[in-house]
């Protein structure tokens with residue numbers, strides 16, 4: 001049997017109202033989600049459906065109102081090195097070089113200097129930034145900065161990678177390059193990934209399985225396996241299977257926004 005890495009059961013999140021005049025906000029309702037070891041799972045859903053809230057709860061940055069999150073069968077109670085998070089903002093230390101940014105977590109873990117330099121080098125290679133070891137973040141493009149953020153997270157060998165719209169701020173071309181890079185790295189290294197986006201192309205290009213969320217209060221509307229054969233790169237964007245799936249997800253999300261507009 002395949003090993004389960006992450007299991008989210010009956011998760012619910014309610015943000016209490018700020019004052020008596022307002023109502024509590026139900027952000028997530030009955031969320032059940034599983035990610036197997038080495039699986040790449042993508043969540044798509046309309047804006048405000050609770051995607052970031054969900055990944056923040058899994059990351060231990062936010063507390064659930066009800067339900068549970070388990071990694072390898074152990075309940076999550078706060079942030080931990082077993083989960084590596086990558087967000088839309090690059091969150092690099094501006095005063096540290098590429099190399100030192102990637103070494104940061106390893107230094108915290110008290111890894112010896114020579115060893116952490118070697119590990120950082122390995123991940124700089126992996127994300128295609130060789131030659132930029134000594135550059136500062138301000139000298140890099142958006143795509144390069146996000147490569148550093150990914151390398152820094154991977155260098156810490158997290159059990160699971162949690163990514164919340166990591167390519168959201170990039171231009172369309174850089175975005176595809178980064179998607180291809182991530183698809184390649186995750187399949188080569190066997191990383192377990194939970195990735196969030198509202199971009200349907202990105203979801204199908206990257207995912208082994210896609211969870212489609214409903215509008216707020218966010219529930220899981222459908223789970224779709226992606227069975228397109230071959231390498232995951234921009235060529236699959238015109239694959240008949242890809243287009244069929246894209247249409248299906250578009251219709252679901254369109255329906256959700258229609259319902260929202262009519263306040264059904």
Ligand SMILES: Nc1ncnc2c1ncn2[C@@H]1O[C@H](COP(=O)(O)OP(=O)(O)OP(=O)(O)O)[C@@H](O)[C@H]1O
Nearest residue numbers: 015025027046047048049050051052053054198216
């Ligand atoms: N700290 C908070 N306090 C109160 N309400 C919140 C808080 N964080 C999020 N919300 C609300 O919860 C809902 C879900 O927000 P969330 O950021 O998870 O959505 P999202 O799916 O990530 O949206 P987007 O696609 O725009 O990033 C929204 O209605 C938002 O206003």
Ligand SMILES: [Mg+2]
Nearest residue numbers: 051052053164
């Ligand atoms: Mg979000």
